[in-house]
Amino acid sequence: MDFNEKQIQILKVAEKLFAEIGFDGTSVRHIAKEADVNVAMISYYFGSKEKLLEALLLYRVADFKMELETVMVQNLPHVEKLDALVSLMVNRIHRNRRTHKIINYEYTNTCRQIDFDAYVEQKKDSLGIIEAFVKDGQNKGVFKTDVHTKLLGATVIGTYFQVYNNKPFYKKLLGLDSDEAFENYMLTSLTQHIQQTIKSLLLNEK
Amino acid sequence: MDFNEKQIQILKVAEKLFAEIGFDGTSVRHIAKEADVNVAMISYYFGSKEKLLEALLLYRVADFKMELETVMVQNLPHVEKLDALVSLMVNRIHRNRRTHKIINYEYTNTCRQIDFDAYVEQKKDSLGIIEAFVKDGQNKGVFKTDVHTKLLGATVIGTYFQVYNNKPFYKKLLGLDSDEAFENYMLTSLTQHIQQTIKSLLLNEK
Amino acid sequence: MDFNEKQIQILKVAEKLFAEIGFDGTSVRHIAKEADVNVAMISYYFGSKEKLLEALLLYRVADFKMELETVMVQNLPHVEKLDALVSLMVNRIHRNRRTHKIINYEYTNTCRQIDFDAYVEQKKDSLGIIEAFVKDGQNKGVFKTDVHTKLLGATVIGTYFQVYNNKPFYKKLLGLDSDEAFENYMLTSLTQHIQQTIKSLLLNEK
Amino acid sequence: MDFNEKQIQILKVAEKLFAEIGFDGTSVRHIAKEADVNVAMISYYFGSKEKLLEALLLYRVADFKMELETVMVQNLPHVEKLDALVSLMVNRIHRNRRTHKIINYEYTNTCRQIDFDAYVEQKKDSLGIIEAFVKDGQNKGVFKTDVHTKLLGATVIGTYFQVYNNKPFYKKLLGLDSDEAFENYMLTSLTQHIQQTIKSLLLNEK
């Protein structure tokens, strides 16, 4: 978990390339060249290409750890807390979108011998906190009860990635000319849509 | 679009393997072995591995074509039509989940020289029909107007794939022991959750 | 030796391609496509790619057979006969330059199992006739005797092919802009140079 | 131009095989086996089979560089200088006959993407020196003027290669039993014949 400068350099390049052209599509030579290190260094530092991916997961999963508690402890009305929660989730996913994309690609690949335990654990934790918050809101009569609580996270992240994974399509559909415009859209309108979606599900109309 | 029996056999195996272990991770030898055909036959029939994927897209995209119109022309209340629409979408995606997954993997891979035009066109069509239906409902005062109509599809498909792509995680989370139970859950509870999500977004409380 | 129309079509295409891109470099598919026949037809008609080359040799060697005798029997002074002889040789080589080039490529390739007997026989015959003519001239005191008679043919053909095989170089060196200009040069100036060369070797100055 | 021992080993084997069985006919596996190196090493060292050939050309073209000037500056009568020149040319071609043969094969193959610039340049230089020498001899009245000076080189090299490329034929024709006898013939009688040819063309009888 404590990587030196050169290792981090490799991890960042690997993250970018894995996300862009896939794990299998990326050769260690490509990573080495882009990271301006010797080819052998990757095996030397990480043991293998697969272990490099595992190291990347460890490196990033620490970052996944959302400060959900930070939001939770705030003395905010449930509605506002919900918005803050969704916003935080989207922001976090967005920041680590590359690693998340890799995981989405590779997690169900049974041939791969990658240890996803840390990712799974973190995911379970996050969803647990959200579930508890929703339960609390339901107990207090603020949130509706006829909701698939365990699937709320899937809707948040799923909506985000459906747009992200079809970037060229949505850029055209939404009339977004540049990558910056797209990025901006993700963090404003899309986030707003997801917030609205979750609120619609949980809140009773006034 | 008119493939013979052996070609279809190859296409099906390729679809499975591409979805399971990725396009790059799947070798033509693997496909050939699994499909019980000679390695050379894949190049012979499809020209190349990339063209095989393109053929697969063409083969399946024809199947994507949702009978949205069939639902649309039915003389149903907007609410029920909405449910039917979502149900149809989920079913269709589910049936072609493998090819959709491949597309989600490869569409943004700029290195790849794959022609996704047919897919994009079909996607645009589908979303167009949905958009028109929502617009109609809004004009008739049945649907709310403060909604990101263009993002509704992303929420439907995104939620589905977020669960599908994290199958082992959700099987555990939802206490689903077998693949059959998971599959069943996708087509019942998950579908229900997505229907509920979309309805919450569009319908005014009574 | 009696080929039907389609076989001749194949032979001509094969000759062109073998000469242009070599025997190994030319695939039967390429020949089949260019000759607008089915791939299997080549094996069907000729047995194999190697046998196709042998058939080509047989087909052309018949054409190599110079009408040297025609020149020989003419009642011409030795000097003029010599010029006519060289001119005839160059013309004949030029007409069959493609097949000659292939032979020059493949004759010393010991791996190849090609039967060059007909070619060798024809070559021996031709050189024999020339040798006899030179001997006759020497006996009559018209030609010099201190000459490597057996090498005269090599000088004629060798000079021709050295220019032909370095066509782009000589086009530039000689300021020949087009293929037509080059071709014309081969049949005029180059022929003249070769005639002059042979005459210089054989004739005593006056 | 600065190759290590193993690279030179590969180049020598490649030269031999390319000359014997052609560029297309020679597989990198064959070269690797004969040179007793790993197959991958050829790509590793030279990039590709085509680049291997280019490397070979560069490696040998340096060797083509005839010491024509050495002969030129000698204070010899023109006639003797002419003999020395031809002898030098034949010797040089003979030493590099393999690479020259490859070039003769491949130079006009337009499909091939080989850089022959160095070869062309060297050839131009050599012919230029010879031309200048002949011009000088003509100016001094030693050489005849009615000669295709630019074609003299073609006659020298062409005669050599016509014999070399038809080795089995000429061995039989000239009654040369062994390869050694043939080789010896090339460097004595054949050389003498070529010297005589060029002198006949250029010198006035006494």
Add this chain to the structure above:
DNA sequence: AATGAATGAGCATTCATTCAT
């Protein structure tokens, strides 16, 4: 007689990894 379908063998090349230094 003629051919589309099919195939095993071989191709050049790239891969992740190892190892001597």
Add this chain to the structure above:
DNA sequence: GATGAATGAATGCTCATTCAT
């Protein structure tokens, strides 16, 4: 600790040829 050199295995693909029809 770090690396250039080297490698066996695997890659996608093309080859000449065969064979059922």
